[in-house]
Amino acid sequence: MRATVIHAPHDIRVQEVPDPTIQQPTDVVLRVLRACICGSDLWAYRGESPRQPGQRIGHEFLGIVEEAGHEVSGFAAGDLVVAPFVWSDGTCTYCADGLTTSCAQGGFWGSAGSDGGQGEAVRVPFADGTLVKLPAAAAADERLLTSLLALSDVLGTGHHAALGAGVKPGSTVAVVGDGAVGLCGVMAAKRLGAERIIALGRHSARTDIARAFGATDVVAERGEAALAAVRELTRGEGAHCVIEAVGTEQSMRTATGIVRDGGAIGYVGIPHGSGTGLDLDVMFDRNITLRGGVAPVRTYIPELLPDILDGTIDPSPVFDLTVGLDGVPGGYKAMDERTALKVLIKP
């Protein structure tokens, strides 16, 4: 089959690789219907997250079960399923707690030795603990399928950030990051009942989506001016809940600067760079909570799925460029250069 392989920074290729097969009785082989490129894939693309030459890449996908190992009880050939961005056994104490990302038997698609999502097929370990079934009819609904793909990462990650930020009915929320996760954070905050949602961003294509997803205010300023603008919108105090969906020192500083005393930063941007952007003295004096991390999206899919199916939420607008497998390298380039927000792949 053909799959996306990263050979070096900025060297993404689509090439022939061995077909996946059932290796463990708990495996499923899945034919990928839709995949996509994540903002976090760009850290590998840019060489900021090290990869071995020849590693697969891509961790967001949905598709059709082609073959199921004999210990798989929940899925059979022909099932339409979505995969979260890590697999997990579904049976350990962490999985029982919903913290599937800490499963000792879990792993990340595209880690050395595993398949990545940006290819024609994937071997899925611990299929019963990992996959979630989707209605078969969704396969024929182009927009719905795109929307469901967001369950694999960005929607659940945005939801995790909103929970981390403590969003509840009536909350005031500020969102740092205008990428797909930040936008899904806006959607998740709205879904959890936030009354006021302030999106920070200066690219109208993105802030328009933020508004469509529920943002009540957009702050286009940067740096100190952005902090002042958010404070002006919040009686000079800042937002009770801040979603940090970037992961840089600067974005964390911004988050700290716009959160109200006693509030919380829900952080889901993968930390990168040398500094954390956290000033513990300030956090201490102002009682700021930091809560978040890698999102256990598998746990959130059963809660979010019905809202997508009944049309309550539709995250599909975060995908603004569609490519076939051959177009994946160009898709990386487009996201790296910010000419695309998020690239949908139809293998």
Next chain:
Amino acid sequence: MRATVIHAPHDIRVQEVPDPTIQQPTDVVLRVLRACICGSDLWAYRGESPRQPGQRIGHEFLGIVEEAGHEVSGFAAGDLVVAPFVWSDGTCTYCADGLTTSCAQGGFWGSAGSDGGQGEAVRVPFADGTLVKLPAAAAADERLLTSLLALSDVLGTGHHAALGAGVKPGSTVAVVGDGAVGLCGVMAAKRLGAERIIALGRHSARTDIARAFGATDVVAERGEAALAAVRELTRGEGAHCVIEAVGTEQSMRTATGIVRDGGAIGYVGIPHGSGTGLDLDVMFDRNITLRGGVAPVRTYIPELLPDILDGTIDPSPVFDLTVGLDGVPGGYKAMDERTALKVLIKP
């Protein structure tokens, strides 16, 4: 009157100062019955927290109202009251939310221009928002009075840490720090229903108190051995809830090392030193929450007071040395050298 004054690091003196008077109609002048020395006073004593020469010091006290300004409605001469370690107006949005430590009109006893608690009397600004009335009969009960003094800081701070750590019925809690706040953290965790409480400490006089306050296990090891010991007590996973009551880089590292994935560190140790001890990559991968800060103890007094009055909890054992005003400099020395846990002052 006489009060404690800090002139320079290690230069604490008890000397004549002007008698406090009503300056604002919302003031109260309070005659101090009991005060004490806080572990955090030692940062000033050691020169690690800068002070202007001649500043007052001491932020934990209770006493009798001597005179009340004409806008004070809740207190009259003769009332027995306890003061939290910051004053607050009781009327702003932060006070309404219970975050009295963020009150814009609030302040810290002993800050430049204000009275400190380690003296014969104190001018209390915003008395209605700050003080809490105690039963008059308590003044005649030596042990009860000592126990009630813990409401001014250490008990409420331990409670804040326990809340930050997310302690609830059945929780497993580990406590870093064997000072009065750490010990009160043990007590607060027990009070909130923790099932297992692991106290880290190697001084039996302190760990004995920890056990009396509810600790089920004591870990005397240090460094890596301490982490291993806590993990061994927690199925290899760590504690869901960790109370950090020291504030050093090393203590935060320990806290991070013993918290379970998905757990929370409730931190109340005032950060000091050059590093935070926080590794954001680790916190991200393991979904560790950091929640805490300066404790709004005023908010907690009404909840904790009844439990002291009815004997459910008795934090008085954290006071292990009693001095008069003349003995205050020696009390600092004893705490600095760790020959005393916490010094009670009878002015």
